[in-house]
Amino acid sequence: xYKEFLIKEVTQAEAHTIxxxxxPHGLFYRRDGNRWVxxxxxxxxxxxxxxxxxxQCFAWLRCD
Numbered sequence: 116x117y118k119e120f121l122i123k124e125v126t127q128a129e130a131h132t133i134x135x136x137x138x139p140h141g142l143f144y145r146r147d148g149n150r151w152v153x154x155x156x157x158x159x160x161x162x163x164x165x166x167x168x169x170x171q172c173f174a175w176l177r178c179d
Contacts, residue, residue: 121142126145
């Protein structure tokens with residue numbers, strides 16, 4: 116569903132802002148130590164999930 120959208124890397128501060136403000140809309144990720152954090156804010160709901168690998172994170176963000 117979201118495969119055509121760019122997945123953008125963000126900093127911890129940017130991720131916090133996206134989650135709190137629900138802006139900007141899009142697909143985001145960041146590295147947090149050994150974990151990968153995905154933020155799906157396509158609809159303004161800022162869904163957040165943590166993953167063990169970048170591949171898992173990107174698959175979730177792409178709805179694979």
